[in-house]
Amino acid sequence: MIVGEVVGSLWATRKDKKLNGLTFLVIKRISYGNPVQHDYFVAADNAGAGIGDTVLVTKGGAARTSLATPDVPVDAVIVGIVDSVELAHR
Numbered sequence: 001m002i003v004g005e006v007v008g009s010l011w012a013t014r015k016d017k018k019l020n021g022l023t024f025l026v027i028k029r030i031s032y033g034n035p036v037q038h039d040y041f042v043a044a045d046n047a048g049a050g051i052g053d054t055v056l057v058t059k060g061g062a063a064r065t066s067l068a069t070p071d072v073p074v075d076a077v078i079v080g081i082v083d084s085v086e087l088a089h090r
Helices: 061-065
Strands: 002-010 023-029 040-045 054-059 076-081
Touching (some): 002 040, 023 076, 054 061, 061 076
Parallel strands (some): 040 076
16 A cells, blocks of 8 residues: 555546546655655545545555446555554654
8 A cells, every 4th residue: 555645636538438437636655754756646536535635545456446346447546544644763
């Protein structure tokens, strides 16, 4: 799983019909303690997230299982909105 921040929205008027009804958000991966990375990707929203939210994202085959129809052609899905993160200091 990936922790990321929602930084934008994506609209696509022409797409596979299986994607109709899904909300797509642009996610910036959060890399705690690592050099700043500009790793952005698009994820379907299954948690009602919005811009500025910290989210939990699952990728790959596991992403599809969180949707109502598992044959949707997506490889990243927001499955949770993060309330807080606690890291051990080293």
